[in-house]
Amino acid sequence: MTQPDVQRGRHQVPPTLATVADEAGVSRQTVSNALNNPDLLRPETLERVQSVIERLGYSPNRAARQLRTRSSHLIGLRFEPAQEGTSNALMDRFLHSLVETASRTGHHVLLFSGDPDNPLDGYDDLLRSTAVDAFVVTDTYAGTPQSVFLEERGAPFVAFGRPWDEPDADHAWIDVDGAHGARIATEHLLAEGHRRIAWLGWERSSRIGQDRRSGWQSAMHAAGEDVRGLGVRLTDNVDAARMRAHELLQDPSVTGFVCASDTLGIGVLHACADRGLRPGTDIGVVGFDDSLAAQVTWPGLTSVRQPLEQVAVELVRILHLVLAHKQIDTKGQMLQPALVVRRSSQRSG
Amino acid sequence: MTQPDVQRGRHQVPPTLATVADEAGVSRQTVSNALNNPDLLRPETLERVQSVIERLGYSPNRAARQLRTRSSHLIGLRFEPAQEGTSNALMDRFLHSLVETASRTGHHVLLFSGDPDNPLDGYDDLLRSTAVDAFVVTDTYAGTPQSVFLEERGAPFVAFGRPWDEPDADHAWIDVDGAHGARIATEHLLAEGHRRIAWLGWERSSRIGQDRRSGWQSAMHAAGEDVRGLGVRLTDNVDAARMRAHELLQDPSVTGFVCASDTLGIGVLHACADRGLRPGTDIGVVGFDDSLAAQVTWPGLTSVRQPLEQVAVELVRILHLVLAHKQIDTKGQMLQPALVVRRSSQRSG
């Protein structure tokens, strides 16, 4: 590994294809082939060209390549602000996996922002200026106007999140099975001996919230438990959860809580502390998303963890199929979350 | 606001400058001027061209523009994985501010990744392929090989983080005054009546950790307090912090803790809980970075919050100066963090 023989200093001109061609005594096209179709060259020629490329430290100019091939190798992602006080660890972990995975095939992630009141803002511009090859659409929590828009425009994209309201949507998507997550959480508490297990979730308008809630409900039904009065809807806020947990805990038969978020789960832990109840031993609590907060809160909050790394890998895989106009094996794909068990739900701590 | 008159459907060809020129009955150059130097056109012509642009839904092809002007309007950022269990909320908040700020001047953020063992990985490639206009370098916690490398290459960049080990570095940087943060945290606890205030920080090799520690130290000295035996170095881990807090709390005169991170602060809260000490009332605790965990942990962890929005704004401002080869007003710029007071440090709760 020797350093490329580039000139040090300000404003150096990077070598071009023509430079390399001259230096190697071949035509521009041959250099291009050395990079894109190496098997077209005679082995000796290939090696000669490659050594010049190495020596000059040549990388093809992305703009020129993009102009000619109409492919930027960029994946657009609209980056929404994580609300303060909600678990943003999710996006962080997902984003890194995406960047990492995409880079393995020479793609980069382009972040853009848009007017929070207009979920379509930003997409159109990038599309018309052919700045990105494709989009990853992530914030499908409240309907999916972006997906509808992009589908209509014929733009390549994959959604992280199922098309809740458009059962006949025709685009590719990946999602995590929130109902399954809540189900295994509930089953875990049942296995720990809890019977009357409450649900703390979001308002009815949240599709993700409804999905998760259904998992709790089905697990309870399967166990022959009545859920009446046990399912509660509130905003994603520690103190709200704490209050509601207090109300529920007035009934001493209630000993388990499955929550739609870690924030809510932590609220329940606070209520336990207020009442001198020991989490794990007296009361079982499970949160959702496995945020930093779940990991550091005393005594450790059991939580449902989304397989974001896997989501990223699948997204990129599907994206390549879409870009190659290949048949997609399955329009939608559901991945399963896993339970990370901590002391808030273990009787035998 | 009417919808642009574009054809709906798959694989539509976006209009080009030439299309617009034909349609408006002017030359390509005139259309180009309408976009980039509108004041060169006669008002009527300008309006005519603009209406055609509007009607066709034209946006200049980024690749072509980038090729000609040698400017991609992309800012490169190497996106490091947040270690699991450490406060990654920081990056999330910062990144969003950066994307938002950059977009105001038509710039986008390009994320890339690289071999974790090689801090330079990824930069060179983007530089040689002229894929980005400039870089934002963020992870300057352990020396700044990237800055040295980029400076040597004459690449435009701004660092978030001061050049710890190179006092004569010549690049622009923005940083947050960690010493000041620790100082106001310590002063706050002193004002609450605490005298013997401990420091929980990282190992000596962490420059950021050392900087923050110095703020604690100077505030203590200014108050005439002896810090011997009160400054502790450990890894960024809840349980480690809890153990060390227990050791320190064996001395009943120790009633305050300033920590280099929220994770450590939460460890101290756990130790308090173990000993039946009431945070705020009996023991004052302050963390660092104002993560989600600080916000939701009982009883609310006072924390030092970095002005990341402001950091982003300044970074982008300086970046524009650098790109325009303008004189930079100040090589480095230090921003002040603020204390977010919660119940873990308030006696009058």
Add this chain to the structure above:
DNA sequence: CCCGAACTCTGGATCGTTCCAATCCTAGTG
């Protein structure tokens, strides 16, 4: 009425790459 300056607008060249069609070379065949 002519001239030049200022204002508008135009057409060709160019950025660095890949596409395309043609040419050169080599070896195998009749």
Add this chain to the structure above:
DNA sequence: CACTAGGATTGGAACGATCCAGAGTTCGGG
């Protein structure tokens, strides 16, 4: 030995924008 098939290589054109130099138009002043 001519002829051809196929592999290896080449030069010109094109992608869609901006740069540059020059041409056409308008207008005021001598």
